[in-house]
Amino acid sequence: MIQITFFAVAILSLQPTCWCFSSRANAFFVTRKYQQHGSSALKAAGNEVVNGATAINGVTGEVVPKKKVIVLGGDGFCGWPTSLYLSDQGHDVVIVDNLSRRNIDIELGCDSLTPIQTPEIRIQAWKEVSGKEMKFVNLDIAKEYDLLVQLFQKERPDTVIHFAEQRAAPYSMKTSKTKRYTVDNNVSGSNNLCCAVADAELDIHIVHLGTMGVYGYGSSGGEIPEGYIDVTLPDGRAKNILHPAYPGSVYHTTKCLDALLWQFYQKNDNLRITDLHQGIVWGTNTPQTIKDDRLINRFDYDGDYGTVLNRFLMQGALGVPLTVYGTGGQTRAFIHITDTAKCLELAVLNPPEKGERVKIFNQVAETRRVRDIANMVAAQTGVDVNFIPNPRAEAAENELDVSNRNFCNLGLEPKTLDATLFDEVTTIVNRFKHRCNPTKILPASFWNKARAEECKTIDPTSIQIKDTVKDKSVAAA
Numbered sequence: 001m002i003q004i005t006f007f008a009v010a011i012l013s014l015q016p017t018c019w020c021f022s023s024r025a026n027a028f029f030v031t032r033k034y035q036q037h038g039s040s041a042l043k044a045a046g047n048e049v050v051n052g053a054t055a056i057n058g059v060t061g062e063v064v065p066k067k068k069v070i071v072l073g074g075d076g077f078c079g080w081p082t083s084l085y086l087s088d089q090g091h092d093v094v095i096v097d098n099l100s101r102r103n104i105d106i107e108l109g110c111d112s113l114t115p116i117q118t119p120e121i122r123i124q125a126w127k128e129v130s131g132k133e134m135k136f137v138n139l140d141i142a143k144e145y146d147l148l149v150q151l152f153q154k155e156r157p158d159t160v161i162h163f164a165e166q167r168a169a170p171y172s173m174k175t176s177k178t179k180r181y182t183v184d185n186n187v188s189g190s191n192n193l194c195c196a197v198a199d200a201e202l203d204i205h206i207v208h209l210g211t212m213g214v215y216g217y218g219s220s221g222g223e224i225p226e227g228y229i230d231v232t233l234p235d236g237r238a239k240n241i242l243h244p245a246y247p248g249s250v251y252h253t254t255k256c257l258d259a260l261l262w263q264f265y266q267k268n269d270n271l272r273i274t275d276l277h278q279g280i281v282w283g284t285n286t287p288q289t290i291k292d293d294r295l296i297n298r299f300d301y302d303g304d305y306g307t308v309l310n311r312f313l314m315q316g317a318l319g320v321p322l323t324v325y326g327t328g329g330q331t332r333a334f335i336h337i338t339d340t341a342k343c344l345e346l347a348v349l350n351p352p353e354k355g356e357r358v359k360i361f362n363q364v365a366e367t368r369r370v371r372d373i374a375n376m377v378a379a380q381t382g383v384d385v386n387f388i389p390n391p392r393a394e395a396a397e398n399e400l401d402v403s404n405r406n407f408c409n410l411g412l413e414p415k416t417l418d419a420t421l422f423d424e425v426t427t428i429v430n431r432f433k434h435r436c437n438p439t440k441i442l443p444a445s446f447w448n449k450a451r452a453e454e455c456k457t458i459d460p461t462s463i464q465i466k467d468t469v470k471d472k473s474v475a476a477a
């Protein structure tokens with residue numbers, strides 16, 4: 001009865017350009033296309049009338065059934081803003097994290113440039129600013145298997161988003177200890193997740209954050225499709241297979257191993273799985289994290305965890321020459337953090353059918369060459385571009401052409417690199433630059449002995465933050 005009333009009101013108030021009804025999981029939902037996305041009138045109607053049974057698709061503006069989502073790794077750089085975004089759209093969110101990333105900060109003697117609060121304070125702050133509850137569970141998904149199964153049985157989620165992996169390529173290549181930790185943690189976590197979903201006997205949709213790096217960065221000579229590729233086998237047999245894996249670090253290798261686990265468990269246990277091959281994420285805050293200082297997102301800037309564009313923006317703001325590795329000829333895929341959250345929402349709302357093969361989406365906005373990005377940041381900030389020996393074993397130059405049609409077909413209009421968005425990051429960096437440890441800026445992990453030898457001239461103590469810059473930031477703090 002409540003739903004009938006709601007849909008009557010929703011239909012009368014929406015004036016869609018086109019819509020239809022369908023039924024899934026015993027609930028009706030409205031599919032419609034809007035001329036304008038994200039109408040606030042629609043939000044008000046949805047939230048008021050159904051009293052929490054629905055959520056909003058922030059990309060298309062559709063009213064959708066609310067989902068219960070467990071976010072593994074929800075304390076991290078991508079997981080935290082995604083959790084807030086999903087909660088803001090009306091979904092029920094439970095965060096699971098073992099805080100290993102915070103412990104690695106201690107191990108490396110480095111910290112997020114932004115002062116991130118404990119999970120408890122973050123969740124309390126979100127409740128105060130939004131009125132919405134989220135739970136936090138401290139659990140190691142790679143080691144605490146029984147607790148993971150029990151959690152699934154207790155919470156009965158519709159979806160589990162899996163961000164909970166060691167995600168830095170340089171950290172994964174640092175020592176034999178970090179190589180082994182990365183494989184143990186990432187592969188065990190993903191295997192445990194699949195086993196736990198099967199053991200819990202629940203129809204849970206797994207959404208995993210993979211990486212563009214599974215395809216490799218050679219120049220394949222054409223567009224990289226989304227996960228699967230048409231090939232011709234000997235004797236002219238046509239086949240569509242998983243794209244060959246060509247990882248460039250131990251970390252990227254774990255994502256290739258994950259991809260095989262998804263294939264196996266989908267086939268064997270009939271699991272619903274979506275694997276998102278994400279490019280390099282940049283930016284820091286989102287419309288949710290800026291609502292309160294206590295919600296601020298992590299910002300990694302060091303040579304192990306900082307990713308290239310955020311590092312360059314930070315270096316530009318500090319007046320430090322930009323650290324371009326080798327010729328800077330590497331072309332990579334990029335996506336802004338606000339779009340990461342939107343892609344996750346689209347994946348959560350569009351699970352594969354039972355029995356469907358693993359859905360694979362490329363989660364990228366655009367591709368850019370590293371030295372071109374450095375030139376953009378240098379032009380904006382006036383710092384020099386410094387070409388330093390490459391600590392990584394990677395192709396000096398590569399082209400990259402990537403399909404992102406799956407997300408675009410679901411309505412995503414991703415943000416591309418632009419000066420206004422650069423300004424947002426620069427503002428954050430300016431505010432917290434007094435927290436930067438300049439000895440952590442240069443690379444400190446080398447892919448092999450030859451790379452380490454070539455990088456011997458790199459001196460971590462050589463980086464000087466311009467005094468005027470540092471004084472100003474301390475005064476502003």
Ligand code: NAD
Pocket residue numbers: 072073074075076077078079096097098099100101102139140141142143162163164165166167185189209210211212278279280281282298307
């Ligand atoms: P992050 O390190 O900031 O977050 C990962 C979180 O997972 C951390 O909070 C960590 O404590 C937690 N975690 C790790 N192992 C765990 C375990 N065994 N049990 C419970 N929690 C565990 O990383 P991020 O940048 O947010 O990346 C999230 C995911 O997205 C990763 O899988 C990464 O590979 C993928 N990804 C990230 C980027 C990027 O540019 N940041 C790009 C593409 C893909």
Ligand code: USQ
Pocket residue numbers: 167168169170210211212213214278279280281306307308309311323324325326328330332333370392394
């Ligand atoms: N680079 C520089 N200077 C720097 C830092 C990096 O020239 O100061 C270069 C690197 O040599 C590399 C490129 O920039 O060619 C990208 O490096 P990165 O550290 O930004 O990204 P990467 O190691 O590939 O890893 C990051 C995330 C990882 C994610 C991956 C997506 O840490 O979790 O999977 O981006 S992708 O690159 O598409 O595989």
